[in-house]
Amino acid sequence: xxxxxxxxxxxxxxxxxxxxxxxxxxxxxxxxxxxxxxxxxxxxxxxxxxxxxxxxxxxxxxxxxxxxxxxxxxxxxxxxxxxxxxxxxxxxxxxxxxxxxxxxxxxxxxxxxxxxxxxxxxxxxxxxxxxxxxxxxxxxxxxxxxxxxxxxxxxxxxxxxxxxxxxxxxxxxxxxxxxxxxxxxxxxxxxxxxxxxxxxxxxxxxxxxxxxxxxxxxxxxxxxxxxxxxxxxxxxxxxx
Numbered sequence: 748x749x750x751x752x753x754x755x756x757x758x759x760x761x762x763x764x765x766x767x768x769x770x771x772x773x774x775x776x777x778x779x780x781x782x783x784x785x786x787x788x789x790x791x792x793x794x795x796x797x798x799x800x801x802x803x804x805x806x807x808x809x810x811x812x813x814x815x816x817x818x819x820x821x822x823x824x825x826x827x828x829x830x831x832x833x834x835x836x837x838x839x840x841x842x843x844x845x846x847x848x849x850x851x852x853x854x855x856x857x858x859x860x861x862x863x864x865x866x867x868x869x870x871x872x873x874x875x876x877x878x879x880x881x882x883x884x885x886x887x888x889x890x891x892x893x894x895x896x897x898x899x900x901x902x903x904x905x906x907x908x909x910x911x912x913x914x915x916x917x918x919x920x921x922x923x924x925x926x927x928x929x930x931x932x933x934x935x936x937x938x939x940x941x942x943x944x945x946x947x948x949x950x951x952x953x954x955x956x957x958x959x960x961x962x963x964x965x966x967x968x969x970x971x972x973x974x975x976x977x978x979x980x981x982x983x984x985x986x987x
Contacts, residue, residue, distance in 0.1 A: 755781075755782045759781065759782065760779040760780055760781045761779075761780050761983050761984060762777040762779055762780070762983070762984050763777065763778045763780060763804065763979065763982050763983055763984070764777060764778075764982065764984065765777065765778050765804050768807070768811070769803065769804050769807040769808075769822060770803070770822055770823065770824035770827065770847075771821075771822075771823070771824075771843075771846060771847040771850045771851065772824065772827075777984075778797055778800045778801055778804065779797060780797050780798075780801065780979070780983070781797075783795075784797050784798055785979075788972060788975065788976075789972075791930065791931075792930055793865070793930045793932075793933060794867070794932075794933030794934065794937075796825055796826055796862070798933065798975065799825050799860050799933060799936065799937070800824070800825060800826065801975060801978065801979055802937050802940070802971070802974075802975050802978075803822050803824075803825070803858070803860065803940070804978070805975065805978035805979075806820075806822075806941070806944055807822055808978075809944070810944060819854055819855035819856065819948050820855065820856055820857075820858060820943070820944055820948055821847070821850075821851035821854040821856070821857045821858070822858050822859070823843075823844065823847050823857060823858070823872075824843075825859075825860040825861065825862065827840060827843050828840065828844065828859060828861055828893060828897075829861075829862065830862075830863050830864075830892050830893075833892055833893060833896055834892075837896065840896060841896055841899060841900050841903070844896065844897060844900035845900045845903040845904050848872075848874060848900060849904055849907065851874075852874060852904075854874075855873065855875075855948065855949060855950070856871050856872065856943065856948075856953075857871070857872040857873075857874070858870075858871055858872075858940050858943065859871070859872060860936050861891075861893055862932075863889070863891060863892055863893070866885065866932050867884075867932040867933045867935070867936045868883045868884075868932070869881075869882035869936045869939045869940060870893070870897075871921070871943070871953060872897075872916075873953075874901075874904075877901070877915065877916055877917060878916065878917045878919055879897065879917070879918045879919065880920075880921040880954065881918060881919065881920050881921055882921045882923045882936070882939045882957075883920065883921075883923070884923065884924060884925055884926040884931065884932050884935035884936070884939075885925065885926060885932065886920060886923075886925065894918065897916065898915070901914060901915075901916050902914040902915075919954060921953060921954055921957060922954065922957070922959070922960055923935075923939060923957060923959065923960070924938070924939075924959050924960065924961060924962055924963050925960055925961075925962060926962060931968075934963075934968050934971065934972070935963065937971045937975070938963055938967060938970075938971050941970075941971050941974065942957070943957070
């Protein structure tokens, strides 16, 4: 992959096609990936949002096309639910989250990669149980900006279905692997999503089935990096 990207200059980018189905968008779009993005992945640096978007796209295609893996998982776009978008276009993001819940109402889990204050976390929304599991590889008490908007979107989603009761989400810190370094959060979020899809896609209780606190091994992190790289190299489009 590094050799493939060598022909690009600093600031230049390639693109990976993403269907509207992946993130419940209104139309297909392109994910831009720069040399700097791939260098971050290869060197173990903090991951940019485009790396997470490509990884989710790969997981979504796996769930959609491979009968061996559950089609019970949906996703929200990390860019759409980012703190930047929550601050700049709150009404649009409320509509996006509500629309996503309606489109994914039959899914067991909706995976929402989320970053705030330079830290990646995974929020797992279970609509049927009215619960949000917080997979945080640096667990501590956080006052998440997304909490109120996501609660409001859930109330809107329930009211659109004609329900006025049971419109409150319960937020639950999940017991999960804890990162040893300061830059590992993006890799841990990718591994959380990978493990949920590969092993816990039809779980009835993620808090019981996902109870590890030990750090991931280098081999486990390399496995998701390789999964990312394989998908990227088979789907990248170089700009003319």
